[in-house]
Amino acid sequence: MTSATKPVGSLNKFEKFKAEKDGLAIKSELEQFAQLGWEAMNETDREHRLKWLGVFFRPVTPGKFMVRMRLPNGILSSTQMRVLAEVVQRYGEDGSADITTRQNIQLRGIRIEDIPDIFTRFEQVGLTSVQSGMDNVRNITGSPVAGIDAAELIDTRELVQQVQDMITNQGKGNPEFTNLPRKFNIAIAGGRDNSVHAEINDLAFVPAYKDGILGFNVVVGGFFSAKRCDAAIPLQAWVTPNDVVDVCRAVLEVYRDHGLRANRQKARLMWLIDEWGIDKFRREIENALGRTLQPEAEKDEFNWDKRDHIGVFPQKQPELNYVGLHIPMGRLYAQDMFDLARIAEVYGNGEIRLTVEQNVIIPNVPDSRLDAFLVEPLLERFSINPDPLTRALVSCTGAQFCNFALIETKNRALTLIKQLEAELDLPRPVRVHWTGCPNSCGQPQVADIGLMGTKVRKDGKAVEGVDLYMGGKVGKDAHLGTCVQKGIACEDLKPVLHQLLIEQFGARPRQEAVVSS
Known part of the structure; x- marks a missing residue:
């Protein structure tokens, strides 16, 4: 079933407007919306379809939209952060940004008339907000210290990027996955401390050894909602890193084609698993894959307490460190964002990372620059040693x-x-x-x-x-x-x-x- 195909069964209002027009089609209308202004827009376009492009109408701040990015594995460059800062800066006191619990950034105070120009700026630096809202796969999380953690098992960065590229067609938008029954969360863990909160994702990959080979046990169905909250359960399958993209595709296809749609309060993946049972669900995944999944490994590698990555830590690369900064409530303003971009360039290699705890990591800080970094005025606001609460x-x-x-x-x-x-x-x-x-x-x-x-x-x-x-x-x-x-x-x-x-x-x-x- 493609995104424009009418789902089987009774249609609630969301399924009706999804059947009428694919959410991505609204991209061609952005210039028109910018000229019309938010008050003259069609209500469904304004309050729902724009979310397929990551643009959210906020009734509590009429005319001031929120834009939700896609930042795979929570990684962005100083150049990208500076562009986000410039967007926020346009709006003075109305402009701000929030780091989310999915290693992502949301921009606030945005005016609809500026969206075409903002999207052009995003594209120029390799950013996208496509398919970040409504019934789409949300930001894909991975280890915040992927590739730099001396104790890591699997570097999640490339895998997360590959999954995002598959889902979004390299950020261009992919109608194949724009009409899921409900939102969908994916996480890929790379270490022993469950830094991604695998258990609360619809689909998560947990490091596990099988016959001496490192791969992933797969868990499915975790979610929070007003109706129900459930931890993910084992799919009873083990996959190699090379299988991850195909398994993600297969699970999404099965959910898209068979997920429950009549009642949006009972439409997340776990409701389908409940109806089918895990054995049938796994068989359907195997049918979509065209092959049998291997049984899960006897145990996974989640055997450490959770780390928050706040403070100074040596990397696996000699003489380099990553520094975790505590961002109170995850709230950033334009100057904060400019400052983060600057220190990432001056002391690191220009890379900035986000955590599910709404904090920031600056990686690749040489030993020789560490002392100067730690006396930066910015660290008075964004501490490396905050109080316990x-x-x-x-x-x-x-x-x-x-x-x-x-x-x-x-x-x-x-x-x-x-x-x-x-x-x-x-x-x-x-x-x-x-x-x-x-x-x-x-x-x-x-x-x-x-x-x-x-x-x-x-x-x-x-x-x-x-x-x-x-x-x-x-x-x-x-x-x-x-x-x-x-x-x-x-x-x-x-x-x-x-x-x-x-x-x-x-x-x-x-x-x-x-x-x-």
């Missing part, structure tokens, strides 16, 4: 820019964490994730402490609140956390977290810590 803090966009969010997240999260750090001394980082709604873009289920936005009643009024999740684990033996308390008003949250950090995570009041030391 700030260090592992992750947040979705929240109500500031997202119409789905039930609460404001980023500013509230950072303010609250700073207050708690002023009061408490913690023996180790605690991963706190905020998400503004049950769609779980902030991934509270993988956190030590997860906070999901909701509305609660207090003194007879509806106020912003959170549901509390605990028990998420990343790295080896990863598993999802569960909701342990519902309906905490945000204004009452601080004492709850204060006590929780003391009882569950070994925090001590700072006065007590000072006295005992």
Whole structure:
């Protein structure tokens, strides 16, 4: 079934407009949209079809669009970062960028009249935002230290690029995969610490040895949604690196042609696996491949605790280092982006990497330049040694820019964490994730402490609140956390977290810590 083919069964409104016109066709209309202005655009084009090109109408900021990039493996050059900075700079206080939990960047404050010129600038430096929204494969994640980690098993960079090229036709757009039943996430892990959160992807490749050969065990079906959250399960298959692109294609073809479409709340890949069973699902993948898959390896190589890559670390290349910078809440402004491009060129080789924790890595810093790098004023804002709560803090966009969010997240999260750090001394980082709604873009289920936005009643009024999740684990033996308390008003949250950090995570009041030391 191609993207323009009418799906079988009853059509919801999304399937109807997808059947009417392929999302990529809207590219030829961008100049017209720029002249018309956002208010005169067809509503379906403006609010839905533009997403096939990575352009998102934001109802909470009318006329100011968001553009979501595609950055395979979370890697970009200083030249590319500078172009993104120039785009953000156009819009003054309205312009900003967010690093996402998929090693990606989203640009905010964009005007529709500028999109044709912005896309031209992207193309000039090898950037694309194609197929980054709606029912497409999202940014493909890989090891953030691929090719430079002394302990890595597989360099994921080329594999991730090959998969993206297959899905997007080298960034030109590929109608073969623009009409999936729902969005789709792919991750390729290259190390022992599960840096990509394989368990929350629809399709993930986990390093594993079989008969002395290094390849991947395959897991499928992981996802978060308002309706349901599930960890990925084994496909019961092992593949070589040379098989990865073909397996991705086969899984996408099966999902495209057989996935459930009638109810968008039950359309992610796991719902199809539930209906078929894993054995039938695997057989269909094998049919699409035209060959039998090998049984999975007895064990995978996820046997390390998760690393956050913040700090200074020697690379496998002699006399070179990578430096991980903590970006509070993943939020960047134009000058930040220019500064990151500059230090990547001055101290490294011009390469910039992003992590799923919304942070930045500058690789290839020679020993001889390291001391000068570490006294750069930029590192006062983007620390290599942040406090334990700030260090592992992750947040979705929240109500500031997202119409789905039930609460404001980023500013509230950072303010609250700073207050708690002023009061408490913690023996180790605690991963706190905020998400503004049950769609779980902030991934509270993988956190030590997860906070999901909701509305609660207090003194007879509806106020912003959170549901509390605990028990998420990343790295080896990863598993999802569960909701342990519902309906905490945000204004009452601080004492709850204060006590929780003391009882569950070994925090001590700072006065007590000072006295005992």
